Amino acid sequence: xxxxxxxxxxxxxxxxxxxxxxxxxxxxxxxxxxxxxxxxxxxxxxxxxxxxxxxxxxxxxxxxxxxxxxxxxxxxxxxxxxxxxxxxxxxxxxxxxxxxxxxxxxxxxxxxxxxxxxxxxxxxxxxxxxxxxxxxxxxxxxxxxxxxxxxxxxxxxxxxxxxxxxxxxxxxxxxxxxxxxxxxxxxxxxxxxxxxxxxxxxxxxxxxxxxxxxxxxxxxxxxxxxxxxxxxxxx
Amino acid sequence: xxxxxxxxxxxxxxxxxxxxxxxxxxxxxxxxxxxxxxxxxxxxxxxxxxxxxxxxxxxxxxxxxxxxxxxxxxxxxxxxxxxxxxxxxxxxxxxxxxxxxxxxxxxxxxxxxxxxxxxxx
Numbered sequence: 056x057x058x059x060x061x062x063x064x065x066x067x068x069x070x071x072x073x074x075x076x077x078x079x080x081x082x083x084x085x086x087x088x089x090x091x092x093x094x095x096x097x098x099x100x101x102x103x104x105x106x107x108x109x110x111x112x113x114x115x116x117x118x119x120x121x122x123x124x125x126x127x128x129x130x131x132x133x134x135x136x137x138x139x140x141x142x143x144x145x146x147x148x149x150x151x152x153x154x155x156x157x158x159x160x161x162x163x164x165x166x167x168x169x170x171x172x173x174x175x176x177x178x179x180x181x182x183x184x185x186x187x188x189x190x191x192x193x194x195x196x197x198x199x200x201x202x203x204x205x206x207x208x209x210x211x212x213x214x215x216x217x218x219x220x221x222x223x224x225x226x227x228x229x230x231x232x233x234x235x236x237x238x239x240x241x242x243x244x245x246x247x248x249x250x251x252x253x254x255x256x257x258x259x260x261x262x263x264x265x266x267x268x269x270x271x272x273x274x275x276x277x278x279x280x281x282x283x284x285x286x287x288x289x290x
Numbered sequence: 291x292x293x294x295x296x297x298x299x300x301x302x303x304x305x306x307x308x309x310x311x312x313x314x315x316x317x318x319x320x321x322x323x324x325x326x327x328x329x330x331x332x333x334x335x336x337x338x339x340x341x342x343x344x345x346x347x348x349x350x351x352x353x354x355x356x357x358x359x360x361x362x363x364x365x366x367x368x369x370x371x372x373x374x375x376x377x378x379x380x381x382x383x384x385x386x387x388x389x390x391x392x393x394x395x396x397x398x399x400x401x402x403x404x405x406x407x408x409x410x411x
Contacts, residue, residue, distance in 0.1 A: 114396075
């Protein structure tokens with residue numbers, strides 16, 4: 056596949072998504088002229104082959120790095136190949152791909168450095184589990200209290216960023232729930248960040264990685280790394 | 291010399307020699323041996339020089355001098371554990387970077403072999 060650096064690239068981190076990734080990549084390829092990059096985070100199923108057959112560029116990580124490390128691999132690819140805009144979506148079909156132009160438009164118009172799709176703006180269809188909703192509320196409070204951003208959906212993994220953030224995230228991207236931590240990084244960079252309404256659905260395939268115990272563990276861990284990112288120095 | 295003193299000297303000297311031997315056989319890297327060597331040397335000296343131990347224990351307000359030895363030992367163990375956590379974090383970071391570079395390299399090689407199919411048999 057010949058990459059075209061002027062067009063946006065859609066980055067999809069995928070771990071054991073063989074059942075949903077093929078259809079997702081095919082609909083993206085049919086619907087948009089953008090390159091589609093699947094970062095296979097050490098899956099043991101046919102995620103990599105399925106994505107490749109559907110027409111995606113595939114990066115195979117030799118071991119499971121977790122969501123942050125996988126997405127960062129995509130940013131590194133975009134940085135090295137000279138892409139100016141990245142759209143990042145989930146590989147399990149939770150994000151409505153018809154809404155991609157909504158997160159892209161403000162970036163392409165130069166009005167924002169980052170555009171984050173929120174499932175809570177506009178007509179909300181989203182219903183999540185109790186620990187997930189609680190976590191979202193908690194992180195929303197954290198982000199709103201510490202940055203100037205008005206955030207409704209701090210854990211949204213449906214977003215677009217421009218070249219400046221691609222380069223920064225290639226060097227500094229958090230590991231767990233990177234989206235929450237990313238807010239403090241964007242705040243430190245004085246990035247122009249806005250939210251737009253997008254549609255998200257409950258998972259159709261596979262299991263969500265979130266259980267009550269892990270939710271608490273991640274809340275503590277993310278809060279810690281968030282706090283440290285407030286006082287850390289970035290060279 | 292009482293029995294506990296002899297035991298303390300033998301144990302710390304034996305430990306010191308064991309660490310040195312591990313470094314000599316390259317089973318332990320020098321950078322990870324420094325804290326072990328330093329810790330066992332301090333305990334060895336304090337076991338040999340009972341009056342130093344008494345003075346130091348007294349200086350920090352410890353009535354029973356041998357418990358000062360425990361304190362020193364525990365502090366060194368803590369230091370060594372922190373040292374390990376830092377080393378693991380560094381390895382974790384390096385491991386992540388290498389996995390990412392490897393994935394990027396592999397995709398570059400595949401793109402190359404697709405554009406010149408004759409290079410690959």
